Amino acid sequence: MIMAKRKNWFSLFFTNYLGVLNDNFLKTLACFICIAWVGKENESMVVTLASAALVIPYLLFSPLAGRLAKIYKKRKIVVWAKFAEMLIMVVAAAGFLMHSTVLVLSSILLMGLQSALFSPSKYGLIRDIGGEEGISYGSGAMEMFAFVGILTGTLMAAFLSESVTIPVLCVILFGVALLGWLSSLTIRANESEPMKESHETLNPVKFVKDMFVRALAFKGLNWVVVGLATFWFIGSMIQMVLIVYCRSDLGMSDSETGIVMSLAAVGIGAGCYLAGVLSRRDVELGLVPYGGITTGVTLLAIFLFDAHGVTFAILVFLAAFFSGMFKVPLDAWIQANVKGRELGDMLAYSNLITFLFMLMASGCFGGMTMLFDTKYVFIFLAVLTFTITVVLFLCVEKVRMRFKKFRLKN
Structure with missing residues (x-):
């Protein structure tokens, strides 16, 4: 039982870690690469738009995210969100390969939407996996993995943006998304039954x-x-x-x-x-x-x-x-x-x-x-x-x- 719970914790933590990593890897790559395309004089605009693209969906779609976490199995929402991430990385790859700042920024906006829609579900799984006694440990470890993901994604973009080609960067983006989806499939949780409907x-x-x-x-x-x-x-x-x-x-x-x-x-x-x-x-x-x-x-x-x-x-x-x-x-x-x-x-x-x-x-x-x-x-x-x-x-x-x-x- 202890080994099983540890495995379930790791599946959730690792899935979250890879998602946060890809968010920050994509956003930081966009800041470095797109600035080179549009020129230094537009640097502030690119950074602002890239940051806002990850934030604005939370303001607009958090109510929908809460509803999804109530009427569907939370694990299922996480799995579908991680599958959608692979499709979004295809859009990002197309943007990088076509040198399209608009397409790259659009992919960041889609990642922000994806993150916003499954955020309540992934955090709600903490209690479903660890029970009441595991809430503090699960919350602490989840946040630790998230901040390590921020660090990893940012550093990867800083070092790889100048040392590898754009096609290789695209493969990495898709590969991380694929690994995150495979990890989400191994999540096991004892969820309560979803509500039949929600009127919020x-x-x-x-x-x-x-x-x-x-x-x-x-x-x-x-x-x-x-x-x-x-x-x-x-x-x-x-x-x-x-x-x-x-x-x-x-x-x-x-x-x-x-x-x-x-x-x-x-x-x-x-x-x-x-x-x-x-x-x-x-x-x-x-x-x-x-x-x-x-x-x-x-x-x-x-x-x-x-x-x-x-x-x-x-x-x-x-x-x-x-x-x-x-x-x-x-x-x-x-x-x-x-x-x-x-x-x-x-x-x-x-x-x-x-x-x-x-x-x-x-x-x-x-x-x-x-x-x-x-x-x-x-x-x-x-x-x-x-x-x-x-x-x-x-x-x-x-x-x-x-x-x-x-x-x-x-």
Whole structure:
């Protein structure tokens, strides 16, 4: 039984890892290769469109994704989504071979749609595979694999875009998609029976309003959703500030900047995994204040001590590591408290709010860097981290209770 469960965990984690890898491999390749086609003067436009193409489908189609996770077997949705990924990679390959920026960006948009539609289903399978006692471990390990996928895809694009031919890159894109589909076929889960029908609205605005009202039935759920969305807001801004700050303010090369960004991805992944391990079989919301405070302190240290070089890289790693410990208990709490097929809607609701916050982060970063020195982004993020940690501590009773128990236990 233990060996079987381990195999099922690995199938889900590996399938998710390959999907995230291909998302980021395709997006980063598009940024490198398409910029060479359209010229440096259009660099910002290509990067913006490529990033937006992966985000916008979550805002528009999360309600539909929640409905699919309720009325169909979640494993079946994952398998079909991974099959669709192979077809999308054919479109991407055609775009690269034809030197068509429009076709390549269209394939990224399709990947964003594919990811949005099966996101609630893949995360809903965590509880179906591991049971209630496996939620914290499953959430932590799932996020660790996801961030390793982001790192792998980004680094693969950076190294391979200049060293191999476009046909070889196309074969890799399709090969990863094929491997992901084969991996999805090995997923085994103990799912509840799908609902016969679902009448939730597909209008994103009305969906958010309806889900907010329904979430009031779960004490603290709306605040947990805001906490997760704020984590991604902060993460998005850190990614953007590192690209600018490392090169412009610290004088780092592109490869050195890449190393720092890789450390951030590794740090979040390690923090997520450790949070899952420390939680054991519980949903350990007591880790949230620790993760939030330590993340804020490290971001504040970057600003106050004007960190450079190795010191800066270490602080970035630590901030990312502690933020992973902040995130995973919130993910696990939703899984543990929203029962049955209603979980699909709540995960879709969380996705929609998260990606809305990520779009807001882009605007906030642009506005701040126009008005202030880039360095001030770090103190803004530190204050925001402290604020959301205090809000969760005061507004979510379980955070306070688990924090006190965790302190006594450790």
